[in-house]
Amino acid sequence: MEDIRSAQQALEEARRTLDAAVQAARAQGSTWAQIGEELGMSRQAAFKRFGRPVDPRTGTRIEPRSVADVVGLTERVFTLIAAGDYETLMPLLHPQAARELTPDVIAETWRRVLAEVGTLQGAAGTHVELPGGGAVSSDDELVGTVVGATTLECEAGQVHGRVAVADDGQVVGLLLVPTDHGPLPF
Template identity: 30%
Template sequence: MADAPRTLSDLGALLAEQASTLAQAVGSPVTPPDYLNLVRRAQDVDRLAEQVLKLCVQQCRDAGHTWQEIGDLLGVTRQAAFQRFGKPIDPRTGEPMDKTVRMADAAERAIKVVTDVLEGRMDEARQSFNAQVLEAFTDEVRGNGLATVTGLVGAFEGFGEGEPFVRRIGDHTVVDIPLRYEAGDMKARVAFDADEKVAGLFILTPETP
């Protein structure tokens, strides 16, 4: 879709057309639809809706609205809204920062690292650490950190609802993973550096930006 329209009016019209086509493809209760075709069409609608949302947010910002207002409307923090829709300028180059996530398996790798750390398989976890984390993340640091979390929310019970949230922040790929504890929810945050090594690992409250 190299020649896809970029104005909000054109995108909105195309979205309405694709949504209408999807509705028609559902068919009647008597005739089962082609379900794989439905998935493909729904995916097209989802992608176009994301373009419409991004352009709406951009125009909202151009009109003077704050990231706090946009975040409140979307039910996220202002930082989360900025990370999703903002266009930060790299102070080193003066150019827009590349927000493309290139680690296709970032979520899966982050889940494995968190699982290994929580279950005490540190030899396996450390294979993913960069030099700084490898030096700093000792068994004592791990134990103290988990003890602090346990004191706040009790025992770890498993991964929480929702998919991992993957995004690129500066030179790092960052993954947030919902966690479920005995007395509350938390989230694990794993940051990968440009070499795809773990550059940071934290357990945070869900509202932490």
Template identity: 30%
Template sequence: MVDSSQSLTALSRLLAEQATGLAQEVGNPLASPAYLDVVRRARHVDDLAEQVLKLCVQQSRDAGHTWQELGDLLGVTRQAAFQRFGKPIDPRTGEPMDKTVRMPDAAERAITIATAVLDGRMDEARQSFNAQVLEAFTDEVRANGLATVTGLVGAFEGFGEGEPFVRRIGDHTVVDIPLRYEAGDMKARVAFDADEKVAGIFILAPETP
């Protein structure tokens, strides 16, 4: 069985080889690179770097470093670091929780639903709500929530920069969508339950884990 230190060494060597090859390909002054091949190679380098980072975080945790230390180093909160790299144990089963996102269209659906809510097209949005949200998220709740946000950051101007962030938390698929307001940035959070119905929708400060 290969331990994590051996895996890290092997992956790091492979990453170095691939990154060197990429640098040589794009840095050759004698020929234009095959751009799609460059993108493909860069994507592979990015995937390898993510694997190396995960193993480094795992070894840091095994060595006793805290999620707070790792979050500070990565520029995120300790909760965000845990959500990205942690391996939580499901208290119901005693087994590691499955973090695989099983909704390939989660980001697209979340944007559609958030847009409908922000635009006031609630009949359209409610088609995706589960029973609890359908009962709780009334027009009055929506209006009060949007009024609170407007009081904090002004008028809504559109979606912000960056891609939606999709991950699985427990039994839910959660999508964060950057939003741009008159006086600051926020994010919409849409949570889908196991039946792919909306189990929660919020507008939050961007630093909220």
């Protein structure tokens, strides 16, 4: 158990060291593109992971969200859709998204899923992706729009489910596609 504790402490220290190195590089004039290239991710992914944007209205830092929050929201959205609980689902959607993603549109889309693979049994492999790529660890804090991605396990097959989540925690997009679908729009 001591090895596990020691490894966890080393991982936490490495994360703090990396964050400090990124902040120092920014202070010295490095661009997000340069930092992203060094880390093997896009400039947007680097910014979402390490950026510290300030709300121009209040002058306060835009608070990051945890990966766990986005994972939980992603699974909750699909559970609510499968249950037909639009009264609980709709307030989770950004008002602009809710204008297009009406309960009728969502219900019809889910009906098509049911016709192909049956009822939802659960979600597997739920994780968070950054636009433009870039790894996300479960301990990262995120700003801006991110995507919760999961595999929906249904009684006769699987479907990929994706939820775009804005920096305020509201859902701005939903996507349900077959597992063999090609490139995804988000």
